[in-house]
Amino acid sequence: MFNFLKPKRSAANAKERLQLVLIHDRTDLTPAELDALKDDLLDVISRHVDIEPDAVRIGLERDGRSQRLVADIPIRSMARRRGG
Amino acid sequence: MGAQVITITSGKGGVGKTTAVANLAVALAADGARVVCIDGDIGLRNLDVVMGLENRIVYDVVDAIEGRCRLRQAMIRDKRLPELYLIPAAQTRDKSAVTPSDMIRLCNELRTEVDWVLIDSPAGIERGFKNSIAAADRVLVLTNPEVSAVRDADRVIGILEAEEKGTPSLIINRLNPVMVKQHDMLSAEDVLDLLAIKLIGIVPEDEGVIVGTNRGNPVALEPKSRAGQAFRNIAKRMKGEDVPFMNLEAGTGLWARLTGRK
């Protein structure tokens, strides 16, 4: 194929960037504010239960025109805590 | 039965609002409806030149609102279609000359006279935008398949929802099917997925739009124009007709790409 016809496929870039920008625009949360929120959330939760910090997943997800904060925070099992 | 008041807005400037209002107005009027369009871009009048009516202006929207003329006198009759009118914007620099309640009063007066009132909103989310949406029964948000236009459209949709104007419908303008096919332009599906509102039309990028604007003849009056067909389809959907979306991919093969033929 001729080189000048080679696709640059920048549309995927545009879409990914827009997905992120729109979430922050709609929630009025900057990425830094979202990180601070995550840290606070983990602080509070770990005061009550023992969590696995490396397995924690917290993020904003789009659902049509609304966004939700989705957190997946695995808790260490009692058995392992006693054992360790 | 009163008129439906429809506002076209976008957030970002230069995406094709004025072009769309002119084309939807002629498409509706060519089908026999009585149509008034209002140029809501106070200080930056443009709908008159796009419609080719700039030489007929005597009074403008601010004259009508402030009572310097009767409403009928500010309605310029189109030269092609008997039941199409334009109320031009004032060229005053005082944007506070019009308020949202002025627009509501003006549109209520028009509701008994015509079938459609189309309002051309200025870019932005300031006074002129607020005036333009105040009387709307329905808002159409227009965007281009391009990062900044989509982002601004999303802001405007958010504002419209917050102001309880209902969820607007979307017009995607200037879609270039060749670029979409090469994955170098957001597709209509991408834009819809991002903005998550109902689509009412896709208008292709079309040089004919500029040629038509040069002459003051909206392309919706030209039977063979692709963009014109897209605008006529949107006009039909506004009336509630179920019109399938055009196949914009046709003629985007390698040959068309190399020869520039569509």
Ligand SMILES: Nc1ncnc2c1ncn2[C@@H]1O[C@H](COP(=O)(O)OP(=O)(O)OP(=O)(O)O)[C@@H](O)[C@H]1O
């Ligand atoms: N589908 C299209 N194909 C090609 N050119 C187009 C198309 N739609 C609009 N244009 C061109 O884009 C330019 C901007 O259009 P237009 O003035 O309608 O935008 P606008 O949103 O009203 O701008 P503003 O925000 O300044 O009011 C014009 O030169 C117009 O001819």
Ligand SMILES: [Mg+2]
């Ligand atoms: Mg305009």
